[in-house]
Each structure stands twice: as structure tokens, then as C-alpha cells.
Amino acid sequence: MNDIARALGASRTLWELADRRADLTPGRPVLIQDDGPDHRTLTFGELRERAERVAAGLYGMGVRPGTVVAWQLPTRIETALLTFALARLGAVQSPVIPFYRERETGFALRESKAEFFAVPGVWRGFDHTEMARRLGAKGVFEAYDDLPDGDPAVLPAPPAEGTSVRWIYWTSGTTSDPKGVLHTDRSLIAGGSCLAHALRPTDGDVGSIAFPYAHIGGPDYTVMLLLYGFPAVMFEQFALPDALAGYRGHGVTIAGGSTAFYSMFLAEQRKQPGKKVIPTLRLLAGGGAPKPPEVYHAVVREMGVQLTHGYGMTEVPMITMGAPDDTPEMLATTEGRPPEGMEIRVVDGEVRLRGEAVCRGYLDPGQTSEAFDADGFLRTGDLGHLTGSGHLVLTGRLKDVIIRKGENISAKEIEDLLHRHPAVGDVAVIGLPDAERGERVCAVIEPAAQPPGAGELTLAAVTSYLRAEGLSVHKLPEQLEVMDALPRNDTLRKVLKYKLRERYSGTVE
Structure with missing residues (x-):
């Protein structure tokens, strides 16, 4: 900084x-409103x-x-x-x-x-x-x-x-x-400072705000603009390929939002391989949802830009962020390092946080007392560990640990492997109640666009693929569901796993 x-x-x-x-x-400009052929x-x-x-x-x-x-x-x-x-x-x-x-x-x-x-x-x-x-x-x-x-x-x-x-x-x-x-x-200034410190923008950059400004990312991003004195293009309605003209016309250098945004940009890039979808773009950056390593590698390989992913939540808008000079392995497999002033403590596998960017609590005092431990650290409900270099690796959510016959299974581990499968567009792995096993592993897949004649996704095909990838037998899915589109929220397009649990909890094998 x-x-x-x-x-x-x-x-x-x-x-x-x-x-x-x-x-x-x-x-100097701070905000540019993209209104199609016109702008303000x-x-x-x-x-x-x-x-x-x-x-x-x-x-x-x-x-x-x-x-x-x-x-x-x-x-x-x-x-x-x-x-x-x-x-x-x-x-x-x-x-x-x-x-x-x-x-x-x-x-x-x-x-x-x-x-x-x-x-x-x-x-x-x-x-x-x-x-x-x-x-x-x-x-x-x-x-x-x-x-x-x-x-x-x-x-x-x-x-x-x-x-x-x-x-x-x-x-x-x-x-x-x-x-x-x-x-x-x-706390909002501290969060925006964390983001700016990690991305290292210059006053020659042009950013983009394609997510709802009412999201915690709104002030997070705006603080970065104020700190470094560069503008961002605001997209009231973000949809690809329509928004590409705005990115190109305004010379956007930094774009992103979350993993879903990366995938959408990749899909556009794949329509014209070898020709940069946004010629001025140098960096995709975001957070708010898990990033499978394969998505990182695909962005760098096919789009020819850097991808730095971070870890944040409404309670703490910026916790860690990958830095442009991190190694490819760090950028692909970790969430980056915390900035100065953010303390991370891992207790029984759970990530806990303390620092100026952490919220003061919740409107409901009972929720506040449950969320903070005796030392004032926020309990995130996320599971992870710190590497020797200080990078944070997330391994899942406490509620995403599936307990099958007394054995803990990480949903994220299975999801990361399935993201590599060419027929998988997106996937969510959930635990469903099971009278015999306590919980059973269910993979819900949103298929990728496939050429005519491509094989159908079946439970046998999925488990065979996961076996070949080295997944332990006791972690293999016992149920497969395929849906046209996974349910998502309207901010950073996070998958709503609770809706999947509601939908499939009554199903049987």
C-alpha cells in the first residue's frame, strides 16, 4: 500500500x-455508469x-x-x-x-x-x-x-x-x-484497506462493480477506489455477453466478483479461443464462495490473466486475499494471506477471526454471544488450516462435514475433484439423513454443455471417476442428482445448499 x-x-x-x-x-473519475451505448x-x-x-x-x-x-x-x-x-x-x-x-x-x-x-x-x-x-x-x-x-x-x-x-x-x-x-x-474502511493492500492497484487501473452495491462488497470496493484514486464501472444489470461491450469500451483492467463470475467469463472466452475476451483485463479477483483449483488454472491458461481469490463474509468483508506475486500453487489451492491487523486462529479445525474489519456482532444479542469466543474471536463456522507461509487453506464448512458411519467426510474435497470432470459445470455435495448410516453423501450436479453423443452422467460413472482420482471408498457419493441449474442467491451467486437439503432429504436411494 x-x-x-x-x-x-x-x-x-x-x-x-x-x-x-x-x-x-x-x-479524477471515481464511478462510471455503464448504460449500454451511453455512460455517465x-x-x-x-x-x-x-x-x-x-x-x-x-x-x-x-x-x-x-x-x-x-x-x-x-x-x-x-x-x-x-x-x-x-x-x-x-x-x-x-x-x-x-x-x-x-x-x-x-x-x-x-x-x-x-x-x-x-x-x-x-x-x-x-x-x-x-x-x-x-x-x-x-x-x-x-x-x-x-x-x-x-x-x-x-x-x-x-x-x-x-x-x-x-x-x-x-x-x-x-x-x-x-x-x-x-x-x-x-470496520468497512479496514475491510476495503485489506482488499486494496492485496490487489495492489494503481491510479491507472479501471475496476468494475457488477454485483449488487447493497452487498458488503459495495463499500469494500468503494473504499479501495478512494484509497487509490482510480475508477470503477458500475453495471446495473450484469449479464454476459451483453456486458462485454462495457468492459471493453471502458478499458476495465480488474474484474471479478466470485467463482460464478469467473466461470461466466471463461464461458465467453471459450467462444473465441486465443482472442482475449477483454483485451485490457489483467486481473480477475473476487471471493465470497469457494474456488476450485481447476477454475484458477483454466482462467490463467485460457484467458491469459492473473486470478487472485480471497476469503470474506458479511461479518468480515475481507479476511485473506491472494496476492499477484503469490506462486501459482498458492493462488490455486489457498485463499491467500491475512493483511496486517487481521488475526486468524484455528481452534479444533475452525477458523476464528479478530481485527478491526470484524463486525461488532448481530442485531440479536443472543446471536452475538454465540458467535464470539471468550477471547473475542469470531467463530466463522469454516474449517481450514494455515500453511507455513501463512496462507489460509479452507477445507469446508462445519455444517458441510458429512458424518457417515461415524467418519467425517469433507464435501469440499469431493466437489473439488468433480469440478475437474469435463461433464460437470458445477456441483454441490451435501449430507442427507440416513437411518442406517447417519448421513449419506449426495452429489448434486449442474451439467456442463456437452457435444451431441456425450455420455450421460450416472452414479456409476461419477463414482468410477472419483475412484480413479484416488478418493477413498468411504467418501464416494451414494446418491446422484442432476439439475439444470443449482439454486443460488442473488448477490455473489453462492449455491444454496439448504435448499438442496430441503429438496432431497425426503428422497431414497
Whole structure:
């Protein structure tokens, strides 16, 4: 991290960080909105100036320091302006993923006790304003093209400290019930600093935000832009191949999101082997979901770019990250190293965390007390170990350990092997209740596109392949399910294993 970025990273609040960056490079772009043939650009100076006017408009509506404001908005410049306006006021923000509907949105509004709710109106054919009214939301206002506006002279002084809880994020839906995660400005700045430290961007880079800005990755990425003074292209609707024109036209150098994004870029690359799908791209980076080693090797081999994958969660936006100068083996098989200030402790195989980027806990005090151990380390529920070089290797989830006849089986080990099979597009391995064995191993496969005449995926073919790969006999799947598309969440496209367990728990061999 360079000296300027390190100094900016010491900012007490997100508003102070934005203010200091605007002083340094007011005319440089920070956000570029890709709207197909047209685009809009926001500079660092305009971010500060316009966010203050929006803050004044919100102040006129009754938003004060500590007021809880929920927002359910797409990845747009206006969304970023609203978040920085709320940061300027010192309000408490509760971002809600725009794909969520009554159940999740209503839960977030009730639990956060939101006093205002910003929505996009009718977006992608769905009327968010009408849903908000059905839910009885308070202070509903639309914030898509038009934002509140006012004279900044009315504003009180900006918040002076960044250690109060001012963010309520919601776990992203890989379990059936979301949890309200409490963050501070400082924890988000620390998370973004971790990401920036690992990726080592320059002010000549062009990033991309193709995931929901309401995800914890939104502030994570924006902090990196503020620290290093480079822009990112925002994609309100990400779909390939349509979005490729935006990546190419704006000269994106850093792209990614999660493993699902890597696979989508690879699929496009394979349509024209040997011709770079994004000529300016030098780095794919992301996290939030496991990365099979084969995906790393395929990206480097076929796309001709580096891939650095990391480990993060809503509770801790950035924990470890692969670095561009790590060896290929490290990048393929580990999640990278923790940055300065992130402590990792492995207890009985479980990864535990302590540091400034760790959340303050949950809205539910009972969940908070269960999540932290006596030394203040967050229990992640992830299994792993540290290598001699300090790199973290994840081996699965506590709940993904399948106990068959008393023997522990890692779902991830089987998944990594099946990802190498040419007929497998994606796979999830789960444990299902079994009266005789306690649990049985079930592999649920999303098939890859296959040429006509390719063999059908069968349980016998899958187990034969795994035997040849050296998997122990007691770990072989005893049930195979094939589905056109695995169920995923709407943020980083994580597979929803709880839905698979619900669907197949009643099936028999």
C-alpha cells in the first residue's frame, strides 16, 4: 500500500475518507455508469459536492444522526451518492439486496426498525414502492434518478468518530434466515484497506462493480477506489455477453466478483479461443464462495490473466486475499494471506477471526454471544488450516462435514475433484439423513454443455471417476442428482445448499 493510501486508510469515517480524496484528486473519475451505448461519470469532487446536497435534502426530510434508513437500490451512481450522503449525516444505514422480496425485505425493515426506506420504484418489472406500502414501511421515498436535494449550509458537523454502529448488513441468504450484521465506518474502511493492500492497484487501473452495491462488497470496493484514486464501472444489470461491450469500451483492467463470475467469463472466452475476451483485463479477483483449483488454472491458461481469490463474509468483508506475486500453487489451492491487523486462529479445525474489519456482532444479542469466543474471536463456522507461509487453506464448512458411519467426510474435497470432470459445470455435495448410516453423501450436479453423443452422467460413472482420482471408498457419493441449474442467491451467486437439503432429504436411494 502506497503512502497516500496508507494515510487515507487512517481516516476516522467514510465521509472523512471521501472528503480527503476529493481534496487530492477532485477531477479524477471515481464511478462510471455503464448504460449500454451511453455512460455517465462521477468524479471524486462531484461525489463530495453532490452527496452533501443529498444529505441536506435528507436532513430536510427529518433524517438525523442515528436515524435508521433502509435502502433497496440497484448498482447505480445515485445509490453511491445516497450512501455517502447518509454517511455525511451519521445516519444508520440498512442496505437490502434489490432482488429480495416481501419475506426478506419485511424481515430487514422490522428488525432494523427503519424510519425511512429508499426504493427504486418500478425496477426490472417489479414495483418496489408498492411492496414497501404492502409491508407498511415508514418514510418510503424513491431514489433512482432523482435524489433529495438541499442547501448544505443547513447540515450539522459530520460525525467525528467511526466506531459507532452505522451499518446493518444482512447475511446473504445461504441459510434460510438472514442475520443483521453490525458494522462501523472503521470496520468497512479496514475491510476495503485489506482488499486494496492485496490487489495492489494503481491510479491507472479501471475496476468494475457488477454485483449488487447493497452487498458488503459495495463499500469494500468503494473504499479501495478512494484509497487509490482510480475508477470503477458500475453495471446495473450484469449479464454476459451483453456486458462485454462495457468492459471493453471502458478499458476495465480488474474484474471479478466470485467463482460464478469467473466461470461466466471463461464461458465467453471459450467462444473465441486465443482472442482475449477483454483485451485490457489483467486481473480477475473476487471471493465470497469457494474456488476450485481447476477454475484458477483454466482462467490463467485460457484467458491469459492473473486470478487472485480471497476469503470474506458479511461479518468480515475481507479476511485473506491472494496476492499477484503469490506462486501459482498458492493462488490455486489457498485463499491467500491475512493483511496486517487481521488475526486468524484455528481452534479444533475452525477458523476464528479478530481485527478491526470484524463486525461488532448481530442485531440479536443472543446471536452475538454465540458467535464470539471468550477471547473475542469470531467463530466463522469454516474449517481450514494455515500453511507455513501463512496462507489460509479452507477445507469446508462445519455444517458441510458429512458424518457417515461415524467418519467425517469433507464435501469440499469431493466437489473439488468433480469440478475437474469435463461433464460437470458445477456441483454441490451435501449430507442427507440416513437411518442406517447417519448421513449419506449426495452429489448434486449442474451439467456442463456437452457435444451431441456425450455420455450421460450416472452414479456409476461419477463414482468410477472419483475412484480413479484416488478418493477413498468411504467418501464416494451414494446418491446422484442432476439439475439444470443449482439454486443460488442473488448477490455473489453462492449455491444454496439448504435448499438442496430441503429438496432431497425426503428422497431414497
